Amino acid sequence: VTSNRLETFSDGVFAIAATLLILNVDTQVGEEARDLGDRLLHVWPSYLAYAVSFLTIGIMWVNHHTVMDQMGRVDRRFLFLTVGLLMCIAFVPFPTRLVAEHVRGEGGEAATLVYGINMTITAVFFGAVWRYGSGRLLRADADPRVVAGITRSYNPGPFIYGGATLVALVSPIASAVLYALIALFYVVESSFFAKPLSPQG
Amino acid sequence: VTSNRLETFSDGVFAIAATLLILNVDTQVGEEARDLGDRLLHVWPSYLAYAVSFLTIGIMWVNHHTVMDQMGRVDRRFLFLTVGLLMCIAFVPFPTRLVAEHVRGEGGEAATLVYGINMTITAVFFGAVWRYGSGRLLRADADPRVVAGITRSYNPGPFIYGGATLVALVSPIASAVLYALIALFYVVESSFFAKPLSPQG
Amino acid sequence: VTSNRLETFSDGVFAIAATLLILNVDTQVGEEARDLGDRLLHVWPSYLAYAVSFLTIGIMWVNHHTVMDQMGRVDRRFLFLTVGLLMCIAFVPFPTRLVAEHVRGEGGEAATLVYGINMTITAVFFGAVWRYGSGRLLRADADPRVVAGITRSYNPGPFIYGGATLVALVSPIASAVLYALIALFYVVESSFFAKPLSPQG
Amino acid sequence: VTSNRLETFSDGVFAIAATLLILNVDTQVGEEARDLGDRLLHVWPSYLAYAVSFLTIGIMWVNHHTVMDQMGRVDRRFLFLTVGLLMCIAFVPFPTRLVAEHVRGEGGEAATLVYGINMTITAVFFGAVWRYGSGRLLRADADPRVVAGITRSYNPGPFIYGGATLVALVSPIASAVLYALIALFYVVESSFFAKPLSPQG
Numbered sequence: 001v002t003s004n005r006l007e008t009f010s011d012g013v014f015a016i017a018a019t020l021l022i023l024n025v026d027t028q029v030g031e032e033a034r035d036l037g038d039r040l041l042h043v044w045p046s047y048l049a050y051a052v053s054f055l056t057i058g059i060m061w062v063n064h065h066t067v068m069d070q071m072g073r074v075d076r077r078f079l080f081l082t083v084g085l086l087m088c089i090a091f092v093p094f095p096t097r098l099v100a101e102h103v104r105g106e107g108g109e110a111a112t113l114v115y116g117i118n119m120t121i122t123a124v125f126f127g128a129v130w131r132y133g134s135g136r137l138l139r140a141d142a143d144p145r146v147v148a149g150i151t152r153s154y155n156p157g158p159f160i161y162g163g164a165t166l167v168a169l170v171s172p173i174a175s176a177v178l179y180a181l182i183a184l185f186y187v188v189e190s191s192f193f194a195k196p197l198s199p200q201g
Numbered sequence: 202v203t204s205n206r207l208e209t210f211s212d213g214v215f216a217i218a219a220t221l222l223i224l225n226v227d228t229q230v231g232e233e234a235r236d237l238g239d240r241l242l243h244v245w246p247s248y249l250a251y252a253v254s255f256l257t258i259g260i261m262w263v264n265h266h267t268v269m270d271q272m273g274r275v276d277r278r279f280l281f282l283t284v285g286l287l288m289c290i291a292f293v294p295f296p297t298r299l300v301a302e303h304v305r306g307e308g309g310e311a312a313t314l315v316y317g318i319n320m321t322i323t324a325v326f327f328g329a330v331w332r333y334g335s336g337r338l339l340r341a342d343a344d345p346r347v348v349a350g351i352t353r354s355y356n357p358g359p360f361i362y363g364g365a366t367l368v369a370l371v372s373p374i375a376s377a378v379l380y381a382l383i384a385l386f387y388v389v390e391s392s393f394f395a396k397p398l399s400p401q402g
Numbered sequence: 403v404t405s406n407r408l409e410t411f412s413d414g415v416f417a418i419a420a421t422l423l424i425l426n427v428d429t430q431v432g433e434e435a436r437d438l439g440d441r442l443l444h445v446w447p448s449y450l451a452y453a454v455s456f457l458t459i460g461i462m463w464v465n466h467h468t469v470m471d472q473m474g475r476v477d478r479r480f481l482f483l484t485v486g487l488l489m490c491i492a493f494v495p496f497p498t499r500l501v502a503e504h505v506r507g508e509g510g511e512a513a514t515l516v517y518g519i520n521m522t523i524t525a526v527f528f529g530a531v532w533r534y535g536s537g538r539l540l541r542a543d544a545d546p547r548v549v550a551g552i553t554r555s556y557n558p559g560p561f562i563y564g565g566a567t568l569v570a571l572v573s574p575i576a577s578a579v580l581y582a583l584i585a586l587f588y589v590v591e592s593s594f595f596a597k598p599l600s601p602q603g
Numbered sequence: 604v605t606s607n608r609l610e611t612f613s614d615g616v617f618a619i620a621a622t623l624l625i626l627n628v629d630t631q632v633g634e635e636a637r638d639l640g641d642r643l644l645h646v647w648p649s650y651l652a653y654a655v656s657f658l659t660i661g662i663m664w665v666n667h668h669t670v671m672d673q674m675g676r677v678d679r680r681f682l683f684l685t686v687g688l689l690m691c692i693a694f695v696p697f698p699t700r701l702v703a704e705h706v707r708g709e710g711g712e713a714a715t716l717v718y719g720i721n722m723t724i725t726a727v728f729f730g731a732v733w734r735y736g737s738g739r740l741l742r743a744d745a746d747p748r749v750v751a752g753i754t755r756s757y758n759p760g761p762f763i764y765g766g767a768t769l770v771a772l773v774s775p776i777a778s779a780v781l782y783a784l785i786a787l788f789y790v791v792e793s794s795f796f797a798k799p800l801s802p803q804g
Contacts, residue, residue, distance in 0.1 A: 005610060005668050007206060012618030015213030019221065019291040020622065026295050027634070031228070036299070036308030040315060051288060058284035062277065065206050076665065077794045083661035087654060090622040094629050098639070107639030114643060191278045208407060216414030217619075220422065220492045227496050232429070237500070237509030241516060252489060259485035263478065266407050392479045409608060417615030421623065421693040428697050433630070438701070438710030442717060453690060460686035464679065467608050593680045 002074050006082060010068075013086040014061040017093060018054050024097040025050050048180070049100035053092050055183045060089060060122070062190075063154075067130050070147060072139035081129045088122035099176055108172030116165025116175060123157035130154050203275050207283060208266075214287040215262040218294060219255050225298040226251050249381070250301035254293050256384045261290060261323070263391075264355075268331050271348060273340035282330045289323035300377055309373030317366025317376060324358035331355050404476050408484060412470075415488040416463040419495060420456050426499040427452050450582070451502035455494050457585045462491060462524070464592075465556075469532050472549060474541035483531045490524035501578055510574030518567025518577060525559035532556050605677050609685060613671075616689040617664040620696060621657050627700040628653050651783070652703035656695050658786045663692060663725070665793075666757075670733055673750060675742035684732045691725035702779055711775030719768025719778060726760035733757050 028043040029036070064085075071078075095118050098111035134147055160182060168175035229244040230237070265286075272279075296319050299312035335348055361383060369376035430445040431438070466487075473480075497520050500513035536549055562584060570577035631646040632639070667688075674681075698721050701714035737750055763785060771778035 002668070002672075005614060005671075008209060008611060008614045009618050009664060011206060011209045012213055012615055013622050015210050016217055016619055016622040017625075018287070019214050019217040020625070022218075022221070022291055022295050023224075023626075025292075026298060029295075029299070031302055036303055037311035040299075040311055050292070054288045054291065055284065058281070058287075061210060062280050062284075065203070068206075069203075079665050080661070080790050080794055083658065083665075086621070086661075087657045090625050090657065091628075091653070094625050094632075097629065098632070098643075101634055102639055110640035110643055187281050191281055209410060212407060212410045213414055216411050217418055219488070220415050220418040223419075223422070223492050223496050224425075226493075227499065230496075230500070232503055237504055238512035241500075241512055251493070255489045255492065256485065259482070259488075262411060263481050263485075266404070269407075270404075388482050392482055410611060413608060413611045414615055417612050418619055420689070421616050421619040424620075424623070424693050424697050425626075427694075428700060431697075431701070433704055438705055439713035442701075442713055452694070456690045456693065457686065460683070460689075463612060464682050464686075467605070470608075471605075589683050593683055 003068060003071060006074055006079065007065075007068055010064060010082060010086060011061070013090055014057055014064070017090045018057040018061075020093045021050050021053050021057075021096060024093060024100060027097070028100070043100075045103055046100040049096050049103075052180045052183055053096040055187065056119070056179075057089060057092060059183060059186050060126070063126065066150060067133060070139060070142050070150070071133050071137045072142070073137050074133075075137065078129070078133055078137060081125065081132055085122065085125040085129055088118060088125055091118050092122075099179075103172055103176050109168055112168035112172040112175045112179075113165060115179060116161060116168055119179065120158055120161040120165055123154075123161050126157060127154050204269060204272060207275055207280065208269055211265060211269075211283060211287060212262070214291055215258055215265070218291045219258040219262075221294045222251050222254050222258075222297060225294060225301060228298070229301070244301075246304055247301040250297050250304075253381045253384055254297040256388065257320070257380075258290060258293060260384060260387050261327070264327065267351060268334060271340060271343050271351070272334050272338050273343070274338050275334075276338065279330070279334055279338060282326065282333055286323065286326040286330055289319060289326055292319050293323075300380075304373055304377050310369055313369035313373040313376045313380075314366060316380060317362060317369055320380070321359055321362040321366055324355075324362050327358060328355050405470060405473060408476055408481065409467075409470055412466060412484060412488060413463070415492055416459055416466070419492045420459045420463075422495045423452050423455050423459075423498055426495060426502060429499075430502070445502075447505055448502040451498050451505075454582045454585055455498040457589065458521070458581075459491060459494060461585060461588050462528070465528065468552060469535060472541060472544050472552070473535050473539045474544070475539050476535075477539065480531070480535055480539060483527065483534055487524065487527040487531055490520060490527055493520050494524075501581075505574055505578050511570055514570035514574040514577045514581075515567060517581060518563060518570055521581065522560055522563040522567055525556075525563050528559060529556050606671060606674060609677055609682065610668075610671055613667060613685060613689060614664070616693055617660055617667070620693045621660045621664075623696045624653050624656050624660075624699055627696060627703060630700075631703070646703075648706055649703040652699050652706075655783045655786055656699040658790065659722070659782075660692060660695060662786060662789050663729070666729065669753060670736060673742060673745050673753065674736050674740045675745070676740050677736075678740065681732070681736055681740060684728065684735055688725065688728040688732055691721060691728055694721050695725075702782075706775055706779050712771055715771035715775040715778045715782075716768060718782065719764060719771055722782070723761055723764040723768055726757075726764050729760060730757050 025043070025046045028046045029039055095111065095115035098107070099115050102108050102111040130150065134151065138147065164175050164178035164182065167178055226244070226247045229247045230240055296312065296316035299308070300316050303309050303312040331351065335352065339348065365376050365379035365383065368379055427445070427448045430448045431441055497513065497517035500509070501517050504510050504513040532552065536553065540549065566577050566580035566584065569580055628646070628649045631649045632642055698714065698718035701710070702718050705711050705714040733753065737754065741750065767778050767781035767785065770781055
């Protein structure tokens with residue numbers, strides 16, 4: 001029961017954070033936009049930023065699901081670590097808008113730094129949730145190889161995002177491209193090479 | 202379990218995208234509106250656009266439910282195809298506002314084009330989710346005739362929306378009317394002539 | 403299964419529509435508000451409107467739950483009638499803001515009319531969902547007296563809201579007070595005099 | 604079934620209220636922000652306010668879950684008390700923005716008062732939900748010691764928040780710090796010293 005409610009709440013935050021991303025695109029095109037076609041083309045970074053952040057939140061949702069699959073129970077510390085993780089997920093729409101609006105201008109460095117720092121902290125929380133959960137709350141029948149595989153796949157997360165964040169200091173556009181590539185790489189890799197989701201999937 | 206969480210997440214995105222549509226209507230009527238009654242009548246395309254997009258998202262939710270009903274399990278590729286579909290669903294509020302605001306003015310063509318392109322891509326993703334799922338992930342007891350019927354009913358989707366989108370190049374208002382008619386036709390057709398939802402429904 | 407997903411989707415729309423109501427209060431107090439205390443007192447109709455609409459949506463959620471409790475299955479027509487009902491529920495935040503902003507000024511009549519018309523249509527849809535569902539989709543073990551009691555309690559809905567709407571033509575403030583009293587009356591009546599929710603509740 | 608739908612609806616409101624908090628941060632940084640880096644540093648109270656309110660809503664969600672765990676059934680009065688509680692939860696984003704924007708300026712007192720009053724009312728509703736539920740709707744197998752422990756832990760809530768609210772009359776900043784400390788204290792205390800969530804957790 002406890003796990004189920006945690007999943008409902010988490011799924012809610014993931015779904016809402018992803019769906020709110022469209023508001024960022026929406027505010028780019030004011031009501032009085034004279035030449036609507038031109039304006040719609042001009043804001044193309046908004047569409048890309050929308051897609052990358054939506055996909056990234058989707059990936060984290062899939063990963064969260066993989067984590068919960070291995071848990072036999074949850075305790076309060078696990079709940080609060082998850083609340084911390086969700087706090088980072090729900091933050092994503094803000095830096096997404098910053099990057100979409102500023103990546104081509106003066107504020108590009110600040111925008112991509114904030115995006116990257118948020119993603120790095122998210123990855124740290126993800127690791128903490130998994131480490132705490134896999135240390136104490138595993139299902140009795142959890143497969144040790146699956147558990148070790150998940151640990152291996154989550155360990156590099158903070159370093160990958162931390163690295164892409166540092167790139168923002170040199171080239172904001174390069175770091176934005178990296179954020180997109182990380183998401184794309186993950187989808188391709190886990191779609192074609194990853195182990196099945198579970199005995200049933 | 203996996204299917205259930207996918208449904209919770211998807212239902213969340215469908216529900217939020219539909220409910221956010223009201224923000225489009227809301228922004229049409231500023232706080233300082235002098236003659237509120239006149240203003241409320243003037244923005245009638247907003248109400249129509251709200252209803253059409255709400256209904257269209259509702260139809261896609263019903264269809265998504267029909268698809269999930271036939272799935273025995275899900276895998277990562279199916280999850281990511283669904284994330285792509287949801288990315289299009291969550292995008293709907295943006296072109297809905299564009300159409301409501303601009304269909305009567307100069308920006309009508311751009312607005313209805315964006316609306317139609319998004320719907321066409323949504324239909325393509327819908328087809329991809331179904332084709333992938335029906336090829337590999339069907340329930341053991343899925344009825345081949347039901348499966349073939351679903352395939353038949355989804356195949357024309359991208360062409361219908363693609364056609365209505367092309368109409369926008371000639372007459373934006375005509376294409377907006379077509380978007381409405383597609384939704385209405387679907388509801389009438391599936392309410393009165395479609396096979397039941399499932400053995401239980 | 404079908405009923406469950408309908409409930410998840412509906413609960414989502416009810417919950418989001420209710421939670422979005424706070425945005426109406428929020429926009430009443432701009433960032434530059436000089437004398438914040440005064441401004442916060444001045445916008446008291448916003449708090450009342452928030453509470454009345456939140457409660458009204460909560461009541462409709464409870465009623466929807468009562469309806470679903472009696473259903474043994476759902477079909478497409480029931481799904482689309484429910485989508486129509488939810489379209490009205492999701493609309494509530496817009497007229498709520500209109501009433502909060504304009505009830506004291508010139509636009510009071512238009513604002514309270516729109517609020518009342520939306521509520522009347524909602525009540526009509528509620529009746530339609532129940533009449534269709536109770537005619538064809540009842541649980542095999544539904545208690546005819548409970549069914550008749552629900553029918554009796556929903557029948558007056560459109561007339562009560564229709565009447566309060568007509569009052570707006572004479573006195574917007576009186577009709578706003580009526581909308582509040584309808585919600586309060588319902589909560590008091592059903593809390594103290596109504597039959598239990600179900601054999602278990 | 605009834606309990607389940609109440610949980611879905613409640614989880615929805617908790618999740619949406621928490622996720623909407625990011626809009627408060629978002630509006631602090633306008634599109635035209637010249638020196639984006641400076642602006643992002645200047646609005647640091649927004650980040651703190653976001654974190655404190657997100658955590659507080661998360662704590663209330665955990666507590667609501669603890670309450671529901673002990674309930675064997677729900678009735679209409681319990682439903683409406685919960686709707687009242689959720690009305691306060693959904694209100695949180697508004698005073699959160701007020702505090703973030705005004706705590707450093709003239710409006711600090713009004714902002715922190717509104718925040719505290721909302722939290723105090725929330726705690727009162729929480730107590731009412733628990734008192735009503737624990738008096739009539741407990742599971743047959745509820746452990747009296749667990750029930751007594753929950754009562755003891757909820758009793759001080761309104762007084763703690765009421766006290767912190769009164770502090771706002773003397774020092775708005777001190778009361779804002781207290782709101783943060785209350786949340787932090789709760790997380791630390793319940794993570795390290797609290798009884799397990801349930802026999803399973």
